[in-house]
Amino acid sequence: MVAAPASLDTLCINSIRMLAVDAVNKSNSGHPGLPMGCAPMGYTLWDKFLRHNPKNPKWFNRDRFVLSAGHGCMLLYALLHLTGYDSVTMEDIKQFRQLGSRTPGHPETFETDGVEVTAGPLGAGISNAVGLAIAEAHLAAKFNKPDAQVVDHFTYVIMGDGCNQEGVSSEACSLAGHLKLGKLIALYDDNQITIDGRTDVSFTEDVLKRYESYGWHVQHVEEGNTDINAISEAIANAKSVTNQPSLIKISTTIGFGSPNKSDTAGVHGAPLGEDEANLTRQQLGWTHPPFEIPQEVYDQYRKSIDRGKGLEEQWNLTLATYRNNYPAEAKEFERMLRGELPENWDKDLPIYTPEDKGQATRKHSQICLGALGPNIPELIGGSADLTHSNYTDIKGETGSFQSNSPEKRYLHFGVREHAMAAILNGIAYHNSGLIPYGGTFLVFADYMRGSMRLSALSELGVIYVLTHDSIGVGEDGPTHQPVETIPSLRAMPNMLVFRPGDGNETSGAYKLAIQNRNRPSALCLSRQGMDNQKNSSIEKVAFGGYVLEDCDGIPDLIFIGTGSELDLCVKAAKQLTSEGNKVRVVSMPCVELFEEQTSSYQEEVLPSSVRKRLVVEAAASFGWHKYIGLDGDSVTMSSFGTSAPGGVCLDKFGFTLDNVISKANRLLG
């Protein structure tokens, strides 16, 4: 292979390649292969199509660009730098993958302006992009007027073979096809190489045909290393297809330009080394030392700055028209963009007394959604095909987000939990005030855990509505009965795990989930009913844990309960009290929030001198010993459940008044 003559286009493309080579060499770690192969499509897309404003990365109406193959992040950092984002200076590029840099080893939204989604776990980015496109389509349908299209952008993706092999992308792209998301355009870097070698060891499916089966528009650019006209044409075609998402397969050579390492797995995730970098320079006709970019290249790329300024100004005019002609809508739209909740959004959250009939917390959850929905128009979500079990509908609303009704806010995700979570993340990444929620059975949190982790890491206020939260599920049996799921979610940093114990606590959990826009919430909700407590309240949930029932003086024993087992604690405490013991009941609907309280509050609730502590929760005890200590005990699960009616299951595994009291008495000695 010989380099094309150094036209300005070629120089621009090779700038990306060499920045990748040199940054990875300098950090002695990273993935040069993808940026070298994708440089032509990256340049073409960013220079000729992407509507963005480098000097205002958060400009609302920008096109979204997602690098789903996040390991190739030097492509993105190079583009951000070259087009003039302040977030990625040449110094940042030199600090690639170093502590505290803005150029981490995979792109992270919370580190670098201009990064739209946190990518690296494969398949996540393209699936987030489906969420971004849903958000755009929804807001456009909701707000746009013939004379003022305030929401109007594309979502572009670069994805690789890995993204296409991951199941999450299959789920998400099938749904995208169903929803006819015409403004979603994915460029598939078909380089025939993965870490294990050539893709023909494991991946020989006809990808374009697969996407066609989903209802996508598909194209193939056969020479993606040099033919930027073909890439350009394909993107233009894709833009013109408005009722289908588009996949453009672009055949490239991984590590293009490296004479000895291109087209090998060796260039995927390891530095070229100095010698090969020099040979690459020769092959590409690149005469500049590391980290030096010709001015003409900057000049070309940074036309984006003026273009972007113009685009934003143009949009501001549109917005002005919108404000003028549709003041109410504009007020609402701008409130959302500011991320402000409507006034009195929580005014209809229900409050209960013990006289109110006990219900399942999944039912309380439905009531909360019905109470919040009308007051929070930006609440948007649905279920992974369990609407009538999760009760995720918003009372009084009909219809769902479909290709002909994108203004609707109910999403039928299908039996696609992982895509659901990734799409909810995408909606949150859109950063336009939408508050995404999604439901499935708690046990199937396992299916979407990869994306739940990204919600937590990327500080996205996604609300997970996870019903059927214990062996109380009953007959469906152990495949459907979570035991370890709640602990496994509590183990995750930045995830709020709520397990409300009655109606008030469910209202409180919802209030906090809505308020927490920078961390996800997992609402663990029962299938079965439970009594309402006398001393619970919406406000107390904010403490995470609080004294629900108390004795005079220092307790002999403290019960700690959550969810459907809270009432068991209350009843046990009552009986033990009547037998002359001093017993306290602590309700702990959210361990994470309790741990954020002052140590004096924590000491007040759980005095360190009181070592007789009994946790009651129909889940594995794992994690609870932080409060149980070495001297307490628990009524919890130590195995998987079994198929039987819910009450029978609970009995069998010891969630009975007798067993709780007997364990308590053993502690009381």
Next chain:
Amino acid sequence: MVAAPASLDTLCINSIRMLAVDAVNKSNSGHPGLPMGCAPMGYTLWDKFLRHNPKNPKWFNRDRFVLSAGHGCMLLYALLHLTGYDSVTMEDIKQFRQLGSRTPGHPETFETDGVEVTAGPLGAGISNAVGLAIAEAHLAAKFNKPDAQVVDHFTYVIMGDGCNQEGVSSEACSLAGHLKLGKLIALYDDNQITIDGRTDVSFTEDVLKRYESYGWHVQHVEEGNTDINAISEAIANAKSVTNQPSLIKISTTIGFGSPNKSDTAGVHGAPLGEDEANLTRQQLGWTHPPFEIPQEVYDQYRKSIDRGKGLEEQWNLTLATYRNNYPAEAKEFERMLRGELPENWDKDLPIYTPEDKGQATRKHSQICLGALGPNIPELIGGSADLTHSNYTDIKGETGSFQSNSPEKRYLHFGVREHAMAAILNGIAYHNSGLIPYGGTFLVFADYMRGSMRLSALSELGVIYVLTHDSIGVGEDGPTHQPVETIPSLRAMPNMLVFRPGDGNETSGAYKLAIQNRNRPSALCLSRQGMDNQKNSSIEKVAFGGYVLEDCDGIPDLIFIGTGSELDLCVKAAKQLTSEGNKVRVVSMPCVELFEEQTSSYQEEVLPSSVRKRLVVEAAASFGWHKYIGLDGDSVTMSSFGTSAPGGVCLDKFGFTLDNVISKANRLLG
């Protein structure tokens, strides 16, 4: 709709339907819709094709039948009962979904003979089936001789819309197409209904085209409610296609026979009720009361018993020929079927002394695989496209399991973690002695957690090789650095989580993982090197936790360490000892095994009187307080990691000698 005239075939089909209706009615819980719709394909497949022996459900060479849509388990229980399995009597059917019954709410291998895989979590069964077919193809290639085909069976699946929406099935079926698994035949119950209603709310892709894109042979039976000839022809065609897996889309009506509920989501997962059951009887022309099956139906179905006996006898003759002509191979084959390990299988597991150069435990793992591979020919596995990072290759072996080399035992799963785990489960479900293992980065255990849970629940001895086990991963950053992953796996019942702290402990972990054929093992292995310890050994790992370094008398403080942090504990103890403290170091490579030791052993290692305990592990502390108690402390992670060189990360988050000693001194007061 009017019922077809009550031919014997129709009676046989309606027997399934009515058993499902009546069992679900009696338990007042369950899913009648699928069995009613799939009865014709179930009958056709089991009566005309399935080679099995009802009186010996474990006969090795049987065809495997997988009900991937596990919620429709009454279909399977009806077929097991009708064809004469002792595991499902009519009394069992009456006990559907009751405590202790052999007919739980979803099929579970450990409850019911004749159930080949535990199903319910959608997409799992079809993906397990890919593993079953891989196992068959591998063993056939390895053992069969022209005059004695001792391994020769099909794997059949019934799957629904839900299975086809789940990403795991996309991953697995793409791989199945790549591997040209001609003896895998899936019947897709295309009933157009899911829980949320008609599939057209979320699932309108062209499923057959998708499977074609994977390389499958596809067919469509348009009238699946009655046309058993067409079903029969399609299955026969599928069998004749030997170089492609087959998908037969069979269009059916969910709840067929129910005049008011068929073709609605209402019949998917709820009892028909007595009235509708009666109307269904009328519509189907079924004159029998609940749980009564006409003798002619039994007579027809139970021809399977004689057929099965004959098939097994025939196979026994083949086996006799095999024994006679190929005694060495037969000995090996039969050893495997008995589930016996070869003699001295562990003889080459390496032992280390502190003088041996410290290495990453992922490297030790590779050495173990190289030491075990030649001695355990039934070890089979690979990596989800991270072979050269996970080091999952078996030293000295080349080539991989491909369509033209199924005798090879290395599997390139592609970037498909979830399918990998499901396929490993399938290989284990084959129950032919194969010991499956698979590798990915530990953090991506999240992607396959749904199937890891099924390994644990179904008691499958799958070995998960999970490298890059902490922030020590370094530059790849927080998306690739597990923090909560180890605790989340420890929370899972029946999962052995190993985090070895040097070479000997890695050898010990492998030994135990191989020995434990009824529970999965997760080996958490470092990217970075660590020193070998003086007092570690293969044998001690079996205790889960043990005293690695000790003092005279009762210690003032106990360190508990694992993995790459073990040596930090040893060094800190050394320094603190030199300063006059009595310090013990406990190595805890497997918490679960430690918890299985006698309480006196546990007390010996961790005396309850010693409350100054310091856990050091580069993961979330979640779960450790069972040993830390209320008075100890930990050097652990309380947030996600960051992108920086591994050593820098470890420093930043406090995994330094200084910090460990300072925390210890605070405890020592």
